[in-house]
Amino acid sequence: MSQLKTDYAQDLVLARKPSSLAWYGLLLAILLLIPHTLSEFYVGEMSFVFIYAIAGVGLMLLTGYTGLVSLGHAAFLGIGAYANAILLAKGVPFALSLPAAGLIAAFAGVVIGIPTLRMSGLYLAIATLAFGSIVGLVAEKWDSLTGGFDGFPVPHPSVLGLVITAPTGVYYLALGVLVLVVLVAMNILRSPLGRAMVAIRDSEISAQSMGINLALYKTVAFAISAGITGLAGALFALYVRHLAPDSFGVLLSIQLVTIVFIGGLGSLQGAIFGAIFVAQLPQVIAIVRDDLPFGIGRMPGLEPSLFGLILVLVIMFEPAGIHGRWLKLKRWCREFPLHRRAAFRRQKTYAKTDRLR
Amino acid sequence: MSSGAEPMNGYFSARDLAMHFGGIRAVEGVSFDVRQGEVFSIIGPNGAGKTTIFNMISRIYTPSAGSLHFAGQDITSIAPHRIAGLGIARTFQNIELFANASLLQNLLIGRHCHSTVPILSQLVFLPSVRRAEVAHRRRAEEVIEFLGLQRYRDQLIANLPYGVRKVVELARALCTEPKLLLLDEPSSGLNVEETEEMAFWIDDIKKDLGITIIMVEHDMKLVTAVSDRVMALNQGSILAMGTSAEVQSDPEVIRAYIGGEVAPATGAAPGDVR
Numbered sequence: 001m002s003q004l005k006t007d008y009a010q011d012l013v014l015a016r017k018p019s020s021l022a023w024y025g026l027l028l029a030i031l032l033l034i035p036h037t038l039s040e041f042y043v044g045e046m047s048f049v050f051i052y053a054i055a056g057v058g059l060m061l062l063t064g065y066t067g068l069v070s071l072g073h074a075a076f077l078g079i080g081a082y083a084n085a086i087l088l089a090k091g092v093p094f095a096l097s098l099p100a101a102g103l104i105a106a107f108a109g110v111v112i113g114i115p116t117l118r119m120s121g122l123y124l125a126i127a128t129l130a131f132g133s134i135v136g137l138v139a140e141k142w143d144s145l146t147g148g149f150d151g152f153p154v155p156h157p158s159v160l161g162l163v164i165t166a167p168t169g170v171y172y173l174a175l176g177v178l179v180l181v182v183l184v185a186m187n188i189l190r191s192p193l194g195r196a197m198v199a200i201r202d203s204e205i206s207a208q209s210m211g212i213n214l215a216l217y218k219t220v221a222f223a224i225s226a227g228i229t230g231l232a233g234a235l236f237a238l239y240v241r242h243l244a245p246d247s248f249g250v251l252l253s254i255q256l257v258t259i260v261f262i263g264g265l266g267s268l269q270g271a272i273f274g275a276i277f278v279a280q281l282p283q284v285i286a287i288v289r290d291d292l293p294f295g296i297g298r299m300p301g302l303e304p305s306l307f308g309l310i311l312v313l314v315i316m317f318e319p320a321g322i323h324g325r326w327l328k329l330k331r332w333c334r335e336f337p338l339h340r341r342a343a344f345r346r347q348k349t350y351a352k353t354d355r356l357r
Numbered sequence: 358m359s360s361g362a363e364p365m366n367g368y369f370s371a372r373d374l375a376m377h378f379g380g381i382r383a384v385e386g387v388s389f390d391v392r393q394g395e396v397f398s399i400i401g402p403n404g405a406g407k408t409t410i411f412n413m414i415s416r417i418y419t420p421s422a423g424s425l426h427f428a429g430q431d432i433t434s435i436a437p438h439r440i441a442g443l444g445i446a447r448t449f450q451n452i453e454l455f456a457n458a459s460l461l462q463n464l465l466i467g468r469h470c471h472s473t474v475p476i477l478s479q480l481v482f483l484p485s486v487r488r489a490e491v492a493h494r495r496r497a498e499e500v501i502e503f504l505g506l507q508r509y510r511d512q513l514i515a516n517l518p519y520g521v522r523k524v525v526e527l528a529r530a531l532c533t534e535p536k537l538l539l540l541d542e543p544s545s546g547l548n549v550e551e552t553e554e555m556a557f558w559i560d561d562i563k564k565d566l567g568i569t570i571i572m573v574e575h576d577m578k579l580v581t582a583v584s585d586r587v588m589a590l591n592q593g594s595i596l597a598m599g600t601s602a603e604v605q606s607d608p609e610v611i612r613a614y615i616g617g618e619v620a621p622a623t624g625a626a627p628g629d630v631r
Contacts, residue, residue, distance in 0.1 A: 009489040011461075022477075191479035191486055192465075192472040199455050199466045206453035209415050210533060211441030211470030220476060264496050266457060 014186050023138050028191055030176055035168040042198030044167045044239075045283065050174035052279040054181050056259040058228030058269035061185060063257070064265040066221040069125045072132030073113070073256045076226040078139060078248030079281070080105040082146055082231025085154040085243055094157030094164075098177075102213065105230020106223040108135075113222030117215050120204075126210050132253050137246035141292050152243040162176050164238065174235045185268055198266075219275055228254075251304055264321025273322040281306065366517030367426075368393035368569055369414075369537055372539040374423035376593075378410050379519055382503055383409045384593045386425075391537075396570045398580045400604070401590035402614060407573040408450060410590075411541050414446050416440050416570070427537060444536035448526040450545060452574075456515045460506060463514060464497040471496075500531045503557060503565075518552040527558060531566070538562065540572040544579050556582045577605065589613070 005011060015021040035043050056238050062068050080101040087097035101341055116127045139146045144150055156163050164170065188194045198219045199207035208214055237243055263274025282303055289298075298303065318324055332339050367380055367390025376384040386405040391397045391595055398400060399407045410419040412418045415426060416437035424433045435443070438472060446467075455463050472484045472495070503523055509517055516526065523543065530538055543559065544552040556579050562568050563583070574580050589596040597607040604610055 008494040009487070011494060012487060012490055105617050185480040187480055190490070191482065192469055192474065192489075193476055193479045195458075196469060199469075205417065206449060207466070208417070208437045208456075209441060209447050209453075210466050210529070211387035211438050211464075213436075213438040224480075234415050252521055260403040272518070348531060 011308075012190055013033065014183075014190075016345075021306075026205060028179070032172075040167055043171050046279070047167060047171045047174045047235075047239055049276050049279045050171070050178045051232050051312035052259060053272045054060050054178050055232035055256055056078075056227045056263065056275040056278075057116060057178075057181050057268060058225045058232065059256050060219055060260045060263070060265075060268060060271040061188065061197070063260050064196040064267065066188070066218065066225075068120065068218065068221065070128040070225070071250070071253050071256070071257060072128035072130070072135070072228050073225075074136035074248045074250070074252035075132040076229040077106060077233035077236060077252065077256075078135060078245070079108050079226075079236035080230030081243055081248070082139060082152065083150050083230070083333060084165050085237045088155045088157055089152075091151065096117035096128045096160055096229065097157070101234035102227045102231040103304070105233065108217055108223040108229030108230075109224075109226025112226075113219040116222075117218055119207070120203075129250070132248075133251065134164070136245055136249055139248070146243070146245065149245065151298075154237045154241050159240065169202060169239050170235065173238070177235060179230055181231065184270075185228075187266075191218065193217070195339035252305070253309060254311075258311050262312055262321050264323030267321075267323040269326070270321050272315070272322035274328070276320065316338045367391050368428060369412075369571070370426040371410070372426075373423045374410065374413060374425070375421045376406070376413060376418055377421040382593055384413070387590070387593070387594070387595055389588055389598065390567060391571055392568055392585075394567055395585040396510045396559065396583050398570060398572045398574055398584040398587045398601070399590060400444075400574060400577070400580060400587060401596070404592070405590040406593040407590060408541055409432055409593075411447065411539050411571075411573060414440075414539060415445065420597050424536065441533045441535075442544060444534070445539065446530035446533040446535035446537075447539035448523075448530050448539040448541055448543065450524075452519075452526055454526055454529070457513065459511050459513055460509050460517070461497060461501075461511060462493070463529050464500060464532045465524060467529040468493040468496060470533055490585045497532055503531070504528050510611070519546055520548070523551070523555070524558070527562075531562070531568075534569055536614055537569045537571065540570060540574075542573055542575060544576045546575060552576060552579055557580065559583045577601075581605075 014247060016120030029322065033047075038046075055073065058076075059070065059073050062070055083104040084097050084101035086101055088094065092100070112128065112131045114125055119127055140148055142148075143150070156165050158164065159169070159173070162169070165171065186195075196207065196212045198220075199210065199212055200214060200217060204214060240247070259274035259278045260271060261274070262277055263272070285306065286304055289302075314321060320327070369391040370389075371484065374384055374387040375382070387406070399410065401407055405499075409418065413420045414432075416432070416435060420433060422430060423438050426432065427445070429442060430443070432440070432443065432445075445538050447618050449543075458466075472489065474483075479486050501510060504527065506521075506524060506528055509521060509525070510511075514522060517525065523546070525567060527543070540559070546556050547555060559570060559572070560583055562572055570583075572580075572584070584601050586599065587601045588598045589607065589610045591613040596609045596613055597604045601608075
């Protein structure tokens with residue numbers, strides 16, 4: 001099944017099999033051709049998926065790999081969006097404003113990361129939730145900078161002399177940034193940094209005994225995660241064309257958390273799967289809304305409650321998320337007539353100590 | 358600042374070590390020296406303070422009083438993550454492996470304290486990072502070979518049997534290239550055969566790799582088989598210190614374990630009943 005390795009470098013390649021490299025190449029080629037074949041609506045929807053996927057990868061590094069739950073990631077998205085829009089409005093070229101938006105969000109990540117270093121689990125979730133509300137309030141009240149509730153119109157950026165107005169431009173930008181971000185995330189995961197993050201997630205106490213500086217690495221994880229989410233925010237600004245402080249509220253934070261949980265914690269593919277799901281669920285709801293019985297479709301709050309319900313169901317029945325399902329499906333196909341039912345059943349582990357917590 | 362009347366003559370020295378949790382005195386006035394290259398065992402009934410001493414050495418706890426010296430350096434107030442870099446590695450009583458990573462990944466985390474590549478260069482995976490990674494894998498492979506873990510190399514820890522996980526934890530500690538190894542109950546949860554195998558590993562680590570070992574252990578057969586010296590604790594204080602036979606025949610030790618006058622034991626006598 002798994003090929004034998006004869007060289008240490010084989011352990012470090014990004015794609016294990018040449019065939020998977022070919023599949024990803026094909027996927028990329030199709031994605032590059034999409035704007036020439038599909039209508040503007042689909043191009044816009046795809047860009048939205050890409051933007052969510054970028055933010056999903058950012059949050060996955062923090063929640064899925066470092067084990068730190070953040071309920072305030074919409075704030076980093078907002079910071080990236082406003083930073084990019086404001087810099088563009090001040091005449092900064094897009095080639096600078098995009099990375100600057102990421103860096104500013106990363107700095108905000110450090111600011112929230114340091115005071116929350118000693119927290120984990122529920123306490124961290126609540127602290128980040130509070131941080132998200134604070135950022136939302138600042139965006140509302142600091143109207144000389146953000147335009148407050150009147151919103152902030154995002155100028156058209158120009159890349160290499162081309163002014164980006166059409167959704168196609170945003171599409172290619174988002175796709176490019178997504179590919180870049182995924183590559184960086186893969187590099188992180190095969191480096192000492194990625195291993196330190198996983199170590200902190202699985203056992204802080206032994207991570208520390210292995211020489212991992214918990215404070216440093218948690219802050220770095222926060223910074224990288226926030227920075228990537230900030231990049232997503234910068235693209236989000238171009239996508240929505242008009243920023244309002246209430247678009248970066250708790251609901252968006254929950255959506256981002258839903259991406260990583262539904263996609264499957266601890267998997268980059270999961271972040272992408274989750275982004276497709278979360279970005280497209282509102283569309284699906286819109287399509288079936290009128291056909292639902294008992295007037296469910298006209299109920300207010302249908303979308304958030306569906307997100308909540310799905311999140312609960314996934315955590316209860318498939319904690320490995322869509323990615324876990326996908327792995328099981330692949331395995332089932334491979335073993336088809338000989339598969340054993342027990343291999344697909346959910347496993348529980350009891351050997352976890354709380355002794356030193 | 359000298360913290361005791363006796364000179365620091367050991368490779369590793371603890372002086373007047375104390376650990377108080379509120380009103381509970383888990384460890385009180387414990388001093389001992391460990392010589393370079395020996396296996397030093399700490400025994401005692403449950404709650405005697407053995408693991409607390411380990412947690413103080415690996416700086417998870419900060420001692421309430423006393424001092425710790427290792428290789429001529431005061432490590433009493435050093436940051437916990439720097440302990441591994443100084444050459445002190447440990448295993449845990451209840452196995453604290455990274456369960457959702459492969460065996461190799463776990464060992465590579467053990468190499469973390471030798472990782473010097475800057476974080477920014479890891480984001481783009483510069484050639485220097487690649488070279489360092491290959492070097493780490495080579496070192497991890499040596500440990501895999503030393504402990505015979507080849508066939509589990511790419512398996513997830515969560516899928517490995519308990520006995521193998523114990524050895525993996527040992528392997529991860531060895532990957533930090535320690536000078537002093539702290540083993541917290543290496544035989545707990547192991548069957549008789551696995552415990553015998555563990556004795557061989559410990560002996561090999563001492564003789565082939567020249568690593569000094571401090572071990573907390575309940576299985577007196579294992580203690581007798583590998584220890585150069587034994588320290589018996591009860592209720593946070595030292596009861597006896599010496600060779601395994603001396604400590605086991607010490608009347609205070611027997612009283613602490615069994616309570617009352619019992620004839621001195623010969624072989625594997627005062628084991629902890631689980």
